[in-house]
Amino acid sequence: MKAKATFAAAASLLAAALFNPSTAAFASADGHGGKTITIATEGAFRPYNFTNPDGSLAGYEIDYYKILCARMKVECKLVVIPFNSLIPSLLSGKVDVLMSGLSATPKRRETIAFSAPYSAVGSRFVTLKSSPLAKLPGEGSVLWLDKDAAGLQRFIAAIKPQLAGKVIGVQTASVASAFIDKYLKGVATVREYKTPEEADLDLLSGRIDITLVSMSYMQGASRKPANARLAMAGPQLSGGVFGAGASLGLRKGDTALLQRFDQAIKATIAEGVTRQLSLQWIGFDTTPAP
Numbered sequence: 447m448k449a450k451a452t453f454a455a456a457a458s459l460l461a462a463a464l465f466n467p468s469t470a471a472f473a474s475a476d477g478h479g480g481k482t483i484t485i486a487t488e489g490a491f492r493p494y495n496f497t498n499p500d501g502s503l504a505g506y507e508i509d510y511y512k513i514l515c516a517r518m519k520v521e522c523k524l525v526v527i528p529f530n531s532l533i534p535s536l537l538s539g540k541v542d543v544l545m546s547g548l549s550a551t552p553k554r555r556e557t558i559a560f561s562a563p564y565s566a567v568g569s570r571f572v573t574l575k576s577s578p579l580a581k582l583p584g585e586g587s588v589l590w591l592d593k594d595a596a597g598l599q600r601f602i603a604a605i606k607p608q609l610a611g612k613v614i615g616v617q618t619a620s621v622a623s624a625f626i627d628k629y630l631k632g633v634a635t636v637r638e639y640k641t642p643e644e645a646d647l648d649l650l651s652g653r654i655d656i657t658l659v660s661m662s663y664m665q666g667a668s669r670k671p672a673n674a675r676l677a678m679a680g681p682q683l684s685g686g687v688f689g690a691g692a693s694l695g696l697r698k699g700d701t702a703l704l705q706r707f708d709q710a711i712k713a714t715i716a717e718g719v720t721r722q723l724s725l726q727w728i729g730f731d732t733t734p735a736p
Contacts, residue, residue, distance in 0.1 A: 482521045485511055489526040490641040493666040494547040494565075494692065495527070504621040506727040507545050510564065513719060517710045526719040528711040530619040530639060533558060536695060542703070543558040543696055549621045549658065549689030558700045561707045564720050565662070565690030567636060568682035569622055572664055574649065575677040579608060584681030591686025601681065602629050611666040616646035624687040658683075662728045663715045691734050704718070726733035 488506060489497045495505040503524065515522035527535050532544045536558060544657035551645050568588065573579040583604045591598055611632055616622040618638040626636055638652055640644040645657045646667060659667075661682060692713075696704050714720055715733055724732040 450718050452537055457734050469680035476668065482523050483515070483543060484525060484541045485545050486522050486525050486527045486532055486544045486642075487544075488529040488532065489512075490643070490645075491517050491547045491660075492530070492663055494662065495545075506565070506723050509727075510714075510720075510723055511545055513714060514707065514710045518706050520706075527646045528643070530618065530640075533619075533695065536697060538542075543694050543707070545694055547662070547692045547700065550691065550693040550695075551621055551624065551687055551689035553687070554626060554689070556696070559678075559696045559700070559704055560690075560703060561694035561696065562711045563693045563734045564715065565724060565732040566684075566691030567660060567662045567728075567732050568684035569625070569658055569660050569688055570664065570678040570682055571656050571658050571680045572649070572676055572678050574675055576675070577655065579612070580657050580677050581677050582608065585679070587681040589681040589683060590684050591687060598629075598686075605680070606630065609656070611635075613637055613649060613653070615639055615654040615657040617642055617645065617659075621688045622660075625658060625683065628687055642667070644678065650675060662732060665729050666727075669704070691732075 458713070481539070487495045487503070489495055489503055490684075493505050495503060498504055503526070506579045508524070510525060511522060525541060529546060532548070533542050533551050533554070534548060536544055544558075546653055547565075548554075548560075550563060554560070571579070571582055584601055584614070589597055589601055611672060613636075614634045616626055618640060623636070623638065626634075637645075637648070639648075642657070642659050642663050643655065645659070648654045649657055650672070656679075661678070664678055670678065670679075674678045695706055696707070720733045721731050724730065
């Protein structure tokens, strides 16, 4: 009964925040010094954020930022920026917050601050069902990079011969790119793409052999008829260079704003809002473990 009540409360909060989808602004209390908070997303990372044919934005984070801003009683504006320009735009002061399925990795923490995570999923290799690479070892398991050093070493040793001479597609400046650079550098040719969708097209046409993407992205991409020939391979890769989960990115000096977002994120997790959003947009609950 309590679970049903919590879920109903989450649904009510979600509906209230999204009641007027034509606006992304909310009345400001004290907010960010009384200023509008500019939030940047890439608009090309399903199911977290993507651009519809009519130019409108949709996805988990497009709904979620409205909920967070409404709870904080601040005015927010959403802008679209290419993924590899997100952190430079934050550091230059063009935007105040990054919200684009951004993993809180140790490397990125050297440059920017991160909120509490609101969604946590791993990454997996994706290849053609007909490819020998579809049988990478570790299927059905989770490999925690920062908790199972021996298992990681065995996995890398096993896949190096299989990937030797192949072409791997990754999104520019992504955690997948960081993983390949750290563990498989020099083993295969790496081709970078602005979006995962572009990599999918080259994978289907045979221009690359395999990709490494977020499981949440692939959950949606696999439903497209055009991607029927694709399959995930190997274990779910989590932790380490993949970070603690999707979090907001802020400048290190914006501690007060970070604290307010952290409070809002933790409250929406407790109320079941992130569970409802992930079920709606991803298909399974990606709420981070407490």
